[in-house]
Amino acid sequence: MRILVTGAAGFIGSHLCERLLGRGDEVVGLDNFCETYSAAIKRRNAAEVGVEVVEGDVLDAALLERVLSEGRFDAVAHIAALPGVRPSIERPHAYQRVTVEGTALLAHHMVAHGVRRLVFASSSSVYGRNRERPYRETDRVDQPASPYAASKRAAELVLESLQ
Secondary structure: OEEEEEOOOOHHHHHHHHHHHHOOOEEEEEEOOOOOOOHHHHHHHHHHHOOEEEEOOOOOHHHHHHHHHHHOOOEEEEOOOOOOHHHHHHOHHHHHHHHHHHHHHHHHHHHHOOOOEEEEOOOHHHHOOOOOOOOOOOOOOOOOOOHHHHHHHHHHHHHHHOO
């Protein structure tokens, strides 16, 4: 398979790329190398894994158009996001833009280019104030405890609306 991985240079994204490459998939990464933690570490992650990474943002419609039109992807693994509950309290709008708007924009371009397979990295944070552990997929997800959780759930709803 030919797979686009957003957030490819981050911790989860780079490990996913490594795994996909290891099983023989063709992988192209997309990452903006934002400084949520060291961009140098992210660049090293990508280099060590050996994945080609296009530098850019999921909020860049022209870039998504170019990457998806040239890439002929079978699937997208959407890992790109701003991490962390605490920072989301200080910058809720940024989390909303990247997670919800970025996901919607990516999905729009996927549909336009016939890419029908998507794996979205959500978060256990969507289960919010549930007291039962471990969480189950049937648990309530309507009581987010942070802007981070709300943005992840909103992105899930955007994607569910496209099914």
